[in-house]
Amino acid sequence: MxxxxxxxxxxxxxxxxxxxxxxxxxxxxxxxxxxxxxxxxxxxxxxxxxxxxxxxxxxxxxxxxxxxxxxxxxxxxxxxxxxxxxxxxxxxxxxxxxxxxxxxxxxxxxxxxxxxxxxxxxxxxxxxxxxxxxxxxxxxxxxSHRMEEILELADRASVMRDGSLISTHQVKGVDAEPLTSRLVKDMVAREVADVHFKAEVPIGEELIRVEGLSGEGFEDISLTVRRGEIVGLYGLIGSGRSEFVETLFGRRRRTAGSVTWCGEPLRVRSERDAVKAGIALLPESRRDQGLCLNLPVRLNLNLASYPAISLGGILRRGDERKNANAQVKALSIRTSGIEANASSLSGGNQQKIVLGKWLIPGADLFIVDEPTVGVDVGAKSEIYKLFAKLLEEGAGIILISSYLPEVYDLADKLHVFRKGRLAASDAPSATSHEAILAAAIGA
Missing domain, CATH: 3.40.50.300 (P-loop containing nucleotide triphosphate hydrolases)
Known part of the structure; x- marks a missing residue:
């Protein structure tokens, strides 16, 4: 540029x-x-x-x-x-x-x-x-948006927001806690306590039960997800967690095991079957798997909705524009307009589009794989609040993250993957960062 x-x-x-x-x-x-x-x-x-x-x-x-x-x-x-x-x-x-x-x-x-x-x-x-x-x-x-990395590496830290330089702070030799609060406040124009948000939602009936599921890259995985619940999957890259959820979504073929959906057996042979059942996937790489970067925001937001807004092969353009404008407003997507290419948006706004396309048709289970990678603190807070809204509306969430504090703070139940198998399963409150990491690396 x-x-x-x-x-x-x-x-x-x-x-x-x-x-x-x-x-x-x-x-x-x-x-x-x-x-x-x-x-x-x-x-x-x-x-x-x-x-x-x-x-x-x-x-x-x-x-x-x-x-x-x-x-x-x-x-x-x-x-x-x-x-x-x-x-x-x-x-x-x-x-x-x-x-x-x-x-x-x-x-x-x-x-x-x-x-x-x-x-x-x-x-x-x-x-x-x-x-x-x-x-x-x-x-x-x-x-970086990861505060611990800035504190570990930087001599000085400058904060930019909305294209402007907001502040510059000395890092070396400065007490970390007040500096972190100051930096986060400058980044999002609000207090640090407002950034991390998890709703207290009553956990409801069982949505999905997976028993002994095996496939390429993973083996013998069993877990459940209920309405109002976040189930976290943690593990190193290549541990099998992404392959597991892609199999749930029909992108990969399962070789063994069973899946029960709302008490009934579910056989997902394709992504179409998963979407029809009420399962949505936010893939690990939004740019390669979740977006059509060189196409407009309008099209990207409607990708999961075209069957519903088409009749006899004829697209209802008015509904398409209405859907896109509604999601841009509801999710506070920063864009010059719905005709702007998705590639022109920031990482946080691109991720909102990937999530927003599933909010139009709706879903009961949202599988979110690395949802806040490359996302600024403000957008991350908005994504967390959107998760809370989905839980309040009765959805369940499977959250995959390589960032341990994120999955530890948000999940109601946490499963640790290692070499394609579950190495540990527990409520975060009953374990520790050290124990989770030890299970992930086999220490």
Missing amino acids: QKTTGSLVWEGTPVEFAGPLDALKLGIAAIHQEVVLCPHLSVAANLYLGHEETNFGMMRRRKMLSDGRALLKRVGFDIDASRRLGDLTIGQQQLVATARAASGDTRLIIFDEPTAYLTRSETDQLFKLIRELNARGVTIVYI
């Missing part, structure tokens, strides 16, 4: 950037929230994308592979350089992008929500690398 006013000064000299390449030439690199590499190429090819090793015009693939392995070893990332990037987890792809940025003569690295898809172990590896880069004189700009 191009600036409209103001100036950029690099080491005392005014500069103008026509594009990212100009910044890269000065040693400025960026790690984006969504990985922008080539999934069909190898890890090594992605590490050296744009500055490949060549000999008389021919790429030296073996040399790139050898150098890639050495680079990954140097930065402390246990990733096979010969693997296809698209076969890695999103978190591992993020680490590859980080290793790419850390190579060469980089002087400034911008990290945008770098831990959104990382496991605790991967996050520790990243933080270690950031400290090493900083010790070598590399400047770090670290963008």
Whole structure:
């Protein structure tokens, strides 16, 4: 993007950037929230994308592979350089992008929500690398909505809201509790106590009962969800939790087990069957699985409603616009209008669209997979309040999150996944963060 006013000064000299390449030439690199590499190429090819090793015009693939392995070893990332990037987890792809940025003569690295898809172990590896880069004189700009990361890494913290710089605070050597309250208040223009919200809703009748369910990536899972209840699923990426809920929703085939819906046997062979029963899914990656980024907000909000607003193959355009405008207003979606492409919205507003499309037809069970990844504190609070409203209306929620404080604070019942199986099940109030993490990693 191009600036409209103001100036950029690099080491005392005014500069103008026509594009990212100009910044890269000065040693400025960026790690984006969504990985922008080539999934069909190898890890090594992605590490050296744009500055490949060549000999008389021919790429030296073996040399790139050898150098890639050495680079990954140097930065402390246990990733096979010969693997296809698209076969890695999103978190591992993020680490590859980080290793790419850390190579060469980089002087400034911008990290945008770098831990959104990382496991605790991967996050520790990243933080270690950031400290090493900083010790070598590399400047770090670290963008995050996770307060504990800011407190752990930053020397100074600046708050931006609605496109404006609100405040800047010293972090090192400052008492964490009052600083956190000040930062959160600046971020959302309200007190920190208002950000985390969980409704006290009476838990009702059983919605879904899963017994001995098995499928690709998980085995022998049993649990229940009742109306007014949040059931949390916690585990490391690859632990089987996402595969389990995708099977419940009909995206994957089950190999064993049974599902009972409102007391009756339920056989979900497709997503259509799940939607018809009253099950909604907010997938792990909203950009890849939950949205049509290059299509309007209007269309995205109506994706689950078109059968209801069509007759004989003819779409009722008035109903389509009415639905979209109603959800934009109800969910406070910040957009220039319902004809704006979904790609133009912030992460928080995109997530509201993914949730909003299910609110039009309605559902009894909402499966939400990493619902607040890359979402600012204000939008996160609004999403939590929307969950509370759904519970009050009699829905049940399955909440999957890699962020332990979130699932611990919101869930009524918590199941821990490890290597495709349930490693622990308990009410959060009857356990601890340490016990949950120990179950997840097998300690």
